[in-house]
Amino acid sequence: MAMVSPFGGLLKGDEGDDPAPSRIRPGTVRRVLGYFRPHVGKVALFALVTAMDSLFVVASPLILKDLVDKGVLGNDLELVIFLACLAAGLAVMSALLQLVSAYISGKIGQGVSYDLRVQALDHIQRLPIAFFTRTQSGVLVGRLHTELVMTQMAFTQMLVAAASAVTVVLVLAELFYLSWLVALLALLLIPVFVVPWSYVGRRMQRYTRRLMEENAGLAGLLQERFNVQGAMLSKLFGRPAEEMAEYEKRAGRIRGLAVSATLYGRMAPAIFALMAALATALVYGVGGGLVLAQAFQLGTLVALATLLGRLFGPITQLASIQENALTVLVTFDRIFELLDLKPLIEERPDAVGLKANAASDVEFENVSFRYPSADEVSLPSLEQNVRTGQERGEVTQEVLRDVNLHVPAGTLTALVGPSGAGKSTLTHLVSRLYDPTSGTVRVGGHDLRDLTFDSLRETVGVVSQDTYLFHDTIRANLLYARPDATEDELVEACEGAQIWDLIASLPRGLDTVVGDRGHRLSGGEKQRLAIARLLLKAPSVVVLDEATAHLDSESEAAVQRALATALRSRTSLVIAHRLSTIREADRILVIDGGRVREGGTHEELLAEGGLYADLYHTQFAESGGNGTRPGSDDGAEPVQQVVGGGER
Numbered sequence: 001m002a003m004v005s006p007f008g009g010l011l012k013g014d015e016g017d018d019p020a021p022s023r024i025r026p027g028t029v030r031r032v033l034g035y036f037r038p039h040v041g042k043v044a045l046f047a048l049v050t051a052m053d054s055l056f057v058v059a060s061p062l063i064l065k066d067l068v069d070k071g072v073l074g075n076d077l078e079l080v081i082f083l084a085c086l087a088a089g090l091a092v093m094s095a096l097l098q099l100v101s102a103y104i105s106g107k108i109g110q111g112v113s114y115d116l117r118v119q120a121l122d123h124i125q126r127l128p129i130a131f132f133t134r135t136q137s138g139v140l141v142g143r144l145h146t147e148l149v150m151t152q153m154a155f156t157q158m159l160v161a162a163a164s165a166v167t168v169v170l171v172l173a174e175l176f177y178l179s180w181l182v183a184l185l186a187l188l189l190i191p192v193f194v195v196p197w198s199y200v201g202r203r204m205q206r207y208t209r210r211l212m213e214e215n216a217g218l219a220g221l222l223q224e225r226f227n228v229q230g231a232m233l234s235k236l237f238g239r240p241a242e243e244m245a246e247y248e249k250r251a252g253r254i255r256g257l258a259v260s261a262t263l264y265g266r267m268a269p270a271i272f273a274l275m276a277a278l279a280t281a282l283v284y285g286v287g288g289g290l291v292l293a294q295a296f297q298l299g300t301l302v303a304l305a306t307l308l309g310r311l312f313g314p315i316t317q318l319a320s321i322q323e324n325a326l327t328v329l330v331t332f333d334r335i336f337e338l339l340d341l342k343p344l345i346e347e348r349p350d351a352v353g354l355k356a357n358a359a360s361d362v363e364f365e366n367v368s369f370r371y372p373s374a375d376e377v378s379l380p381s382l383e384q385n386v387r388t389g390q391e392r393g394e395v396t397q398e399v400l401r402d403v404n405l406h407v408p409a410g411t412l413t414a415l416v417g418p419s420g421a422g423k424s425t426l427t428h429l430v431s432r433l434y435d436p437t438s439g440t441v442r443v444g445g446h447d448l449r450d451l452t453f454d455s456l457r458e459t460v461g462v463v464s465q466d467t468y469l470f471h472d473t474i475r476a477n478l479l480y481a482r483p484d485a486t487e488d489e490l491v492e493a494c495e496g497a498q499i500w501d502l503i504a505s506l507p508r509g510l511d512t513v514v515g516d517r518g519h520r521l522s523g524g525e526k527q528r529l530a531i532a533r534l535l536l537k538a539p540s541v542v543v544l545d546e547a548t549a550h551l552d553s554e555s556e557a558a559v560q561r562a563l564a565t566a567l568r569s570r571t572s573l574v575i576a577h578r579l580s581t582i583r584e585a586d587r588i589l590v591i592d593g594g595r596v597r598e599g600g601t602h603e604e605l606l607a608e609g610g611l612y613a614d615l616y617h618t619q620f621a622e623s624g625g626n627g628t629r630p631g632s633d634d635g636a637e638p639v640q641q642v643v644g645g646g647e648r
């Protein structure tokens with residue numbers, strides 16, 4: 001609406017884009033209505049309660065009319081007392097009904113947003129890891145939270161507005177019945193009231209929405225900055241002045257929006273009070289004249305004044321129904337957008353379970369893979385403007401090409417190769433974080449796509465280089481792998497992972513809180529805890545990315561011992577960074593440019609004189625050696641020094 005802001009410069013700059021996009025995808029209305037089907041009984045009850053309340057609203061002015069005309073003017077005290085008690089009784093009943101209707105409308109609104117929330121979470125959990133690598137988590141959380149709160153609020157207001165329509169019709173009918181002249185004047189007054197009211201209401205709603213969005217965005221930013229890694233990065237590399245300026249800019253926008261929202265919020269009751277006062281003056285002015293002209297009695301005037309006071313409240317609700325409907329549709333549509341993202345990896349309805357604890361081999365047959373493009377896995381609106389124009393419609397490069405490999409059950413295969421060769425990608429396919437673009441990955445002879453998620457999780461255990469721990473106790477972090485593990489099993493796993501001595505020495509033992517992402521523990525300790533978690537789970541296939549972080553020799557030896565326990569008699573695929581692992585491997589695969597270039601044992605590959613030997617000897621020559629094997633027999637030397645790359 002082209003109306004000049006009454007607060008001129010104060011509100012300037014907050015006008016911005018209309019945050020409510022007007023284009024809603026076809027079919028949204030039908031889909032939204034679908035969410036109300038389970039609540040149809042409550043909607044019917046709500047309609048009944050509000051209709052009864054509307055009847056009470058219009059009944060009491062008629063009682064007051066008789067109270068004045070027949071009771072007061074007729075000098076009948078008994079009638080006066082009776083009708084006053086009746087009016088009071090109706091007021092109490094009306095208040096109770098309003099409470100009940102608020103409860104029911106709240107139940108319906110919250111019920112719908114609960115259904116949507118649960119459905120959205122269930123869906124998001126099933127989205128592939130690629131979705132999470134592209135999405136800014138703060139924005140996602142904000143959307144789920146902000147959008148749902150907005151939907152719930154707008155929906156409840158819509159229900160109230162729909163109920164108000166009944167009241168408005170009844171009040172107008174009664175006004176005409178009592179005095180057509182006063183009723184006509186009231187009708188003329190409605191647009192004078194509704195136009196500024198709906199303008200203020202719309203503005204307020206938009207500011208509220210933008211405020212919520214801005215707050216969600218800022219919360220996302222803070223969440224990124226305030227986790228330990230973010231804080232560390234910001235301390236080491238950050239430019240505090242620039243970051244502060246960005247923060248101030250955003251906080252300033254929030255301040256501006258909040259001031260505007262507050263101002264419009266205050267304007268609403270002011271308009272309401274003004275209109276009610278004008279209407280009262282009008283009805284007493286015109287109605288008083290009509291009483292003197294003996295067109296009707298004093299009681300009718302009192303009834304008219306009371307009725308008019310009850311007209312504007314419901315009309316305000318009706319005035320905002322369109323805006324609320326739009327909010328409901330837009331917010332639903334934005335959540336539907338998320339729900340419509342197809343999970344790239346789904347469990348087949350006829351998926352089978354692998355036999356628990358059965359020795360399983362791992363096989364890749366003609367596997368090629370490219371990472372899914374942005375369009376396939378995420379929404380531009382969840383990437384907070386970081387997706388560039390080029391990325392739209394872009395097809396990503398192949399990262400693995402025609403990979404064939406076989407890791408027999410109970411053996412260890414080490415993957416080596418330069419940085420970016422595709423080693424991690426290859427391991428991601430074993431745990432089915434991604435599906436191959438072509439070819440087949442098998443575990444225990446089954447195509448992974450034919451297995452249930454549960455049995456795959458049971459069978460394949462992963463220890464990544466960057467151990468993630470929840471901000472909780474050591475116990476809780478361990479039990480995450482196997483909630484039913486006993487105390488003895490926990491201790492046994494920790495002993496196997498060479499971490500028990502440390503835990504036992506802590507004052508709170510297993511109940512020690514590890515800090516955000518486990519930052520209170522050293523790199524080696526975290527890895528050993530991750531190994532303990534793996535031992536508890538006892539998978540038959542282990543996918544391991546050895547830590548490249550430099551560990552002191554004691555910690556290093558402990559990790560080695562822990563790994564020896566973890567990998568014993570398991571089918572293991574290890575991205576190896578340490579010479580000892582490579583030498584112990586039954587087979588080494590050299591990955592380069594997404595292909596398996598060579599395969600064999602350390603000795604075989606050296607004898608072959610190919611890529612592995614090249615890298616080995618180049619590195620060895622660089623280190624000034626004379627042909628003997630690099631690294632001591634304790635194997636503590638990181639192998640990436642030998643075969644290149646490896647840094648992340």
Ligand SMILES: Nc1ncnc2c1ncn2[C@@H]1O[C@H](COP(=O)(O)OP(=O)(O)OP(=O)(O)O)[C@@H](O)[C@H]1O
Pocket residue numbers: 133371399417418419420421422423424425426645646647648
């Ligand atoms: N989520 C992703 N989306 C798109 N491309 C990716 C993604 N992850 C990795 N890549 C790309 O795939 C290629 C292979 O990466 P990968 O992490 O598998 O290499 P790597 O051999 O494990 O390297 P490093 O030894 O450094 O860990 C790289 O070019 C990388 O940029």
